[in-house]
Amino acid sequence: MTATAATTDTTAYVGIDVGTSAVKAAAFDAGGRTLAVESRPVGLDIKDGRVEQDMDEVYGAVVDVLAAVTAAVPGPVELIGLTGQGDGVWLVDDSGRPVRPAISWMDGRAHALVDAWQESGVLASVFRRNGGAMFPGSPGPVLAWLDRHEPASLDAAAAALTCKDMVFQRLTGTRATDVSDASMPFLDPRTRTYDDEVLQALGIAHRRGLLPPVSDPAATGELASGTRIASGPYDLAACALGAGVTAPGDGLLIVGTCLASLVATRELDLTGEPAGLYISTDRTGQWLRAMPAMVGTAALDWVLRTTGVQHTEVDALLDATPPGSHGVRVLPYFAPSGERAPFVEPRLRAELTGVSLESTTADLVRATCEGIGFAARHCLDAAGLSGSLAICGGGTRSPAWMRLFAEVLGRPLRIVEGEVGARGAVLASAERHGVELDTAAWTAPTAVVEPDPERSEFYAQAYEEHLERLAGSRARARAART
Template sequence: MYIGIDVGTSMVKAAAFDGTGRELAVAARPVGLALHGGVVEQDMEEVYAAVVAVLDEVTSGVPEAVELAGLTGQGDGVWLVDQEGRPVRAAASWMDGRAHELVDQWLADGTFETVFRRTGSAMFPGCPGPLLAWLDSREPKALDAAAAAVYCKDMVFQRLTGRSRAATDVSDASMPFLDPRTRAYDNRAVELLGLTHRRGLLAPVSDPLATAQTRGEGLPPGTRLANGPYDLPACALGAGVTAPGDGLLIVGTCLASLVATTDLDLTGEPAGLYISTDRPGHWLRAMPAMVGTAALDWVLSTTGVRHEEVDGLLAESPPGAHGVRVLPYFAPSGERAPFVEPRLRAELTGVSLESTRADLVRATCEGIGYAARHCLAAAGLTGSLAVCGGGTRSPAWMRLLADVLGRPLRVVEGEVGARGAVLAAAERYGVALDAEAWTRPTAVVEPDAGRAAYYAKGYEEHLARLAEARERARR
């Protein structure tokens, strides 16, 4: 039995697989987010307790011995821990917007672009650079008390194994301090953000992945565990996206577009990031838009629609949603891909007394699809496209997405991030697994030619509306 652990933003999951990649059991626990005034934080002890609980559940339900385990989780944010991996303060989430004024300042004075040209990372308010700089000016005692500023999965790895020193991997370290060419921290980037005196807080980068044996919480003592990569590259592994040009769209809380590449191009508009992988010279060009299913969740809760009604409502409203349009930029910290606009907000237009709930739902799904198309184009998609995440549970939305994107979708269902975490762990430990069998799609959704042509025009209109919205956001 192989165990994959995926510590998500709102849900912590553990999945057990057999040697062929078949899911044997899945356990999940929700975790909370504290939102107030643009600040978004998480209780690390609640997150860790959820990890232990799902591991206890999934291992007790399957009698086989655990061969090894792999760990992945949400990226970005700042998780300040002491020497034992215990929290110094609440974790600042990747969704946090408190540092937006710093990002605005760095955009204006050129720091933002300079850092991108060095690291391939376009900063946004919820990434470690701005958050650490904000905490350094507002909460310096918290940084003084910390042994390390890590990422979510790194905290969990240290606690599960009892290691005395924090560690991260090249994927998590990619935002925003890692030089993708040398796979080491760029001290000049640290200096540009005014954090040289906090350089010691950056967790050492383990390359290859850090490994250790567990100490007995959640997993049997002595279980082999590998730390990383974080959830976006783990999903790429779990979906079989490794060949240059192939892409992955994750329709989850975050709408993430990833394209595998061997071409490191730090020119063009600074946006998204290059995620270093466990293979030197191979990167994922990532355009992780801030809001995916969270945008639809907001519309559903506001209109009183249940998730199970979505497919039916999508059938009630035609393409174009009777003129209703949604720019789906709902995040309090604005947008980060395929452009950075901290003050951008969502817009709902074309609504009248004749508009229905079905129109609002369809317009939101179409808007998310247009945002995904924008991100995938910017990331350089030329090959096949896989799709995973919670949105895949809606067949009607998958058909709509295929039409909006104008290309077939390789749908990969199940716990894709956990699956990728296992594949990464197996590679690290030298355990041979059939990656093709583990990543086989569950379905292929083809676009309708007529609807795809309609949405191609709609996409151009979306880009025009977006350009106007960005201008308003800058005033």
């Protein structure tokens, strides 16, 4: 590794990942080994389809974890990388303080707008311009909803930011976003600047002044302590960097609250069904074709809470019932804002079928995990996966679920454990600050899971049946809009 002259054997590199339900800071040594991790939970205010967060609570958690992880390492912190949840709207004043609670990416209040735009063709026209399929919690619909129903909040705001950009402004005083966070839905992926025609189509051109400047490459700064920091990319793209997914065709599956599928590409294809988005990267002409589904560990968490099962019991339950879960099937679309990838259907809801008095808790848990696996395959197919596949996120803590994913997807999985988003944030920051790190060592998988051929063959047929059930459910959701 080549770095600055101040680097020592005890030098640490810190990544901050501002997640939806927790804020984490992870410190690494020069070889990418984890030295310390600190985490603080943050709340979600969920009511009537609306999901909001307290910005001061989130920022306070960032300050706490950064102080704690810095105190836990033996030497100096060379630099900091910042990443965080994307989408939503975080309205701030000139000093970066909140104008109102943040509206989360999980929020569903703008679903009627999305329904109307879908029917009128606005969604499709925006997708044809920038490759971003809007959903209720993305900035376009949220800003349009606020403009119609809560204009005083927009009038009082100096900027409409995303999460990490709010944190970066509070830490450094600099207001900016990067090309990854700007990708949905206002950035032209070819010019890497805001597209005024998109703003016009959404009826919010008069609010353009709220959009932060796009820093390309990502903004850098210093903390009060003098430690260097860089902002971006946001969590999906940061995880791709942290998992070593940069070669065209290679993919990443993030099994977290959001089930995000990403495939690296040099091709910008704006045809086909409007879904997902193209995330611009810090390299011009390279994108991540992203399918960030609303499906994820939140679906399994709901099932576990409802059945009274602990997370520590999941592996045993998955091993207690065979593939196919004795006929129990789950369409795992539990999010109040429906689904956003690989299709947009705000009114889609979860379905449980095939249950009888003979069904067991193990059947229900396995059927849920299988349903999430089918959703992942749907997203990865739509994103154009052709190379190797890495997998990260909280779901990797379940070896049985990882075997199930490998079987459903029919391919080997490179397991990348730990704080992958924070790791990617450090790598991005190091590049911005001219600090060379051994990327291969930092992104090496912790294990590789091979699929069982017979089970993969079974799941290939089960996947086709899943798509048929999903088509019927989507048709019912569309009918509910009329």
